[in-house]
Amino acid sequence: MSDPYPASGGATATAAPPSGANGDYYLPVGLPMPAPSPEGLGAEFWDAVKRHELLVQRCNACQAFQWGPEYVCNECHSFDLGYARVSGRGRIFSWERAWYPVHPALKDALPYIVVLVELPDAGNVRMVGNLLGDRRQEVVIGAEVEAVFEDHNDGKVPYTLVQWRRTG
Amino acid sequence: MTERSIRGKTAIAGIGETRYYKRGAAPDPEFKLTLEAIMLAAEDAGIDVREIDGLASFSNDRNDPPRIASALGMKHIGFSNMFWGGGGGGGSGAVANAAAAVAAGYCDVAVAYRGLAQGQFGRFGQGPQMAAAPGGMAFTAPYGLMSPAQSFAMRVQRFMHDNGVEQDALKAVALASYHHAQKNPRAVMHGRPLSAEDYDNSRWIVEPFHLFDCCQENDGAAAIIITSAERARDLKHKPAYILGAAQGSDYRQAATAHNAPDYGTSNFKTLAPRLYAMAGVGPEDVDVLQSYENFTGGVMMSIVEHGFCKPEETNDFFTIENFSAPSGKLPLNTSGGNLAECYMHGLELITEAVKQLRGTSPNQLENVHVSMVTSGPMVQPVSNLILCSEPHA
Numbered sequence: 001m002s003d004p005y006p007a008s009g010g011a012t013a014t015a016a017p018p019s020g021a022n023g024d025y026y027l028p029v030g031l032p033m034p035a036p037s038p039e040g041l042g043a044e045f046w047d048a049v050k051r052h053e054l055l056v057q058r059c060n061a062c063q064a065f066q067w068g069p070e071y072v073c074n075e076c077h078s079f080d081l082g083y084a085r086v087s088g089r090g091r092i093f094s095w096e097r098a099w100y101p102v103h104p105a106l107k108d109a110l111p112y113i114v115v116l117v118e119l120p121d122a123g124n125v126r127m128v129g130n131l132l133g134d135r136r137q138e139v140v141i142g143a144e145v146e147a148v149f150e151d152h153n154d155g156k157v158p159y160t161l162v163q164w165r166r167t168g
Numbered sequence: 169m170t171e172r173s174i175r176g177k178t179a180i181a182g183i184g185e186t187r188y189y190k191r192g193a194a195p196d197p198e199f200k201l202t203l204e205a206i207m208l209a210a211e212d213a214g215i216d217v218r219e220i221d222g223l224a225s226f227s228n229d230r231n232d233p234p235r236i237a238s239a240l241g242m243k244h245i246g247f248s249n250m251f252w253g254g255g256g257g258g259g260s261g262a263v264a265n266a267a268a269a270v271a272a273g274y275c276d277v278a279v280a281y282r283g284l285a286q287g288q289f290g291r292f293g294q295g296p297q298m299a300a301a302p303g304g305m306a307f308t309a310p311y312g313l314m315s316p317a318q319s320f321a322m323r324v325q326r327f328m329h330d331n332g333v334e335q336d337a338l339k340a341v342a343l344a345s346y347h348h349a350q351k352n353p354r355a356v357m358h359g360r361p362l363s364a365e366d367y368d369n370s371r372w373i374v375e376p377f378h379l380f381d382c383c384q385e386n387d388g389a390a391a392i393i394i395t396s397a398e399r400a401r402d403l404k405h406k407p408a409y410i411l412g413a414a415q416g417s418d419y420r421q422a423a424t425a426h427n428a429p430d431y432g433t434s435n436f437k438t439l440a441p442r443l444y445a446m447a448g449v450g451p452e453d454v455d456v457l458q459s460y461e462n463f464t465g466g467v468m469m470s471i472v473e474h475g476f477c478k479p480e481e482t483n484d485f486f487t488i489e490n491f492s493a494p495s496g497k498l499p500l501n502t503s504g505g506n507l508a509e510c511y512m513h514g515l516e517l518i519t520e521a522v523k524q525l526r527g528t529s530p531n532q533l534e535n536v537h538v539s540m541v542t543s544g545p546m547v548q549p550v551s552n553l554i555l556c557s558e559p560h561a
């Protein structure tokens with residue numbers, strides 16, 4: 001059987017032990033868990049990250065990447081969309097350090113860093129995640145990062161988040 | 169072919185505002201505040217409130233036109249309209265939609281209004297408290313990216329990086345609003361001056377936004393009466409002619425998970441040229457600017473994208489001197505705006521733009537001819553407006 005998610009450019013994401021392996025997550029338990037849209041859009045992505053695979057939506061007609069998932073290719077308007085397995089290699093496109101608890105679960109986790117990461121192996125689409133490590137570290141736009149899969153297996157419904165750590 | 173434009177065809181004839189309150193401090197329900205503002209606006213125009221036959225609002229306003237029209241005994245409704253989208257993106261758009269309806273003959277006297285009692289409903293600054301974040305939210309909320317401040321800080325950070333902008337540029341926007349509020353007795357922050365040191369020492373909400381880079385949360389209501397230019401000339405006040413208006417959004421700005429191709433933007437790049445083209449003026453003709461501050465960084469990008477300075481000139485242009493009435497190069501948010509007068513979702517910016525043309529601003533400039541408003545940077549869609557003392561530039 002052929003691979004349902006053809007790999008694109010470079011190795012797949014590092015499956016090194018995530019920081020959350022022992023329930024030691026970057027952000028505390030209690031934040032909303034990720035879910036597909038009510039119609040199921042995004043389900044393949046959230047299933048794949050549980051297997052520590054990073055997928056990005058890709059048009060089967062014109063090969064354009066797009067993110068987040070949508071029902072139509074914004075480039076060629078084909079409805080024939082699939083997912084490609086991409087490397088976990090990324091580059092910090094923007095960032096922010098949050099100091100205000102926008103959710104009660106965050107009040108003992110301040111500050112924390114949110115990064116917007118572009119994926120050069122997937123048409124520079126961007127993903128949001130947390131930057132692992134020192135919460136007060138200097139964050140450099142353009143810095144190289146790699147995906148880290150943070151498994152949340154202690155709840156009723158297991159899920160995995162995609163986090164990022166500096167490589168360069 | 170006739171010119172497809174509303175330039176000079178309509179004017180703002182009346183403005184009405186309730187007292188502005190801190191969040192939760194309004195003694196009246198939101199709907200009652202809304203009625204009060206509409207009645208004040210009609211009275212200001214010298215028009216019987218029952219004559220209003222068009223109603224327009226924005227940001228999913230809870231106070232719907234049929235209830236308002238029934239409560240006030242309006243003779244009929246000829247036009248009722250909601251500008252799509254959240255935040256303050258539709259402030260200018262609601263006025264422009266009302267103006268377009270008047271110009272097209274749907275109604276004769278329209279009101280653009282906003283009632284907002286944040287103390288009586290949910291707050292904007294908190295994330296959703298739900299077990300699961302579905303769809304697009306799944307890509308942000310589990311990572312603690314949940315509030316408007318956080319969504320927009322990410323865009324502003326990128327703009328600052330691309331153009332070498334320093335924190336002082338954002339500070340200048342905050343200082344200007346607080347400076348102007350000190351001469352405005354209606355401002356919630358009247359009597360609460362802000363110094364550069366206060367700003368520097370204030371806590372971070374989310375870098376690069378300090379506390380004072382973020383708008384207030386307030387209760388109140390505001391309303392604006394729009395009618396034909398001909399009718400406005402016979403009413404109580406000098407008309408504020410609507411010279412130009414634009415609304416909309418740039419290419420794929422609402423792409424999920426922060427994937428808008430042009431990212432460090434206020435979303436005005438395709439609107440600004442359309443606004444100036446309709447009005448027949450350029451940024452060099454603008455005497456005074458009211459620019460929606462959800463966050464100071466949005467004001468920064470709005471000012472740049474409307475051509476008041478080049479991106480690489482931001483550090484030099486963004487000074488308290490340039491933004492101060494009456495003598496600054498570009499007097500900005502001269503009532504105190506969302507930061508220091510009241511967060512009435514930017515409708516208070518439009519009433520202030522009218523006051524500058526009438527000569528009744530708390531920080532009045534001399535000889536105001538062109539008075540401009542930008543509404544709702546970084547949301548989708550956004551809008552803007554140019555008002556003028558004459559029906560042509």
Ligand SMILES: [Zn+2]
Nearest residue numbers: 059062073076
């Ligand atoms: Zn395609």
